[in-house]
Amino acid sequence: QVHLVESGGGLVQAGGSLRLSCAATGRPFALNSMGWFRQAPGKEREFVAAISRSGLSINYADSVKGRFTISRDNSKSTAYLLMNSLKPDDTAIYYCALVRGAALTKNPSDYDYWGQGTQVTVSS
Numbered sequence: 136q137v138h139l140v141e142s143g144g145g146l147v148q149a150g151g152s153l154r155l156s157c158a159a160t161g162r163p164f165a166l167n168s169m170g171w172f173r174q175a176p177g178k179e180r181e182f183v184a185a186i187s188r189s190g191l192s193i194n195y196a197d198s199v200k201g202r203f204t205i206s207r208d209n210s211k212s213t214a215y216l217l218m219n220s221l222k223p224d225d226t227a228i229y230y231c232a233l234v235r236g237a238a239l240t241k242n243p244s245d246y247d248y249w250g251q252g253t254q255v256t257v258s259s
Contacts, residue, residue, distance in 0.1 A: 157231030
């Protein structure tokens with residue numbers, strides 16, 4: 136079994152920054168691709184970013200490209216999402232997720248394990 140725990144969410148003013156962390160236990164972290172998703176009230180869960188096992192392949196949603204940076208430290212079994220130039224539209228619960236394999240995918244249905252989420256609120 137895999138357990139994912141997100142942290143780092145909070146309240147920030149527009150234009151500010153936050154760094155989210157996702158700590159994984161229970162499975163060799165380096166064997167799995169990781170992703171970040173978000174869900175705003177009344178909306179479907181949407182893809183934010185994904186990173187391959189090695190960290191060499193990365194995908195971003197167009198809405199966050201150039202503002203957000205996904206990374207991972209396999210020695211710490213932790214993935215990160217650095218969010219800069221935050222906008223009120225970025226307000227959502229942010230989830231990290233893990234794929235049992237190497238696939239780099241934007242589809243939430245492809246992910247096998249999910250964290251409990253961390254709230255990010257951006258005030259205007």
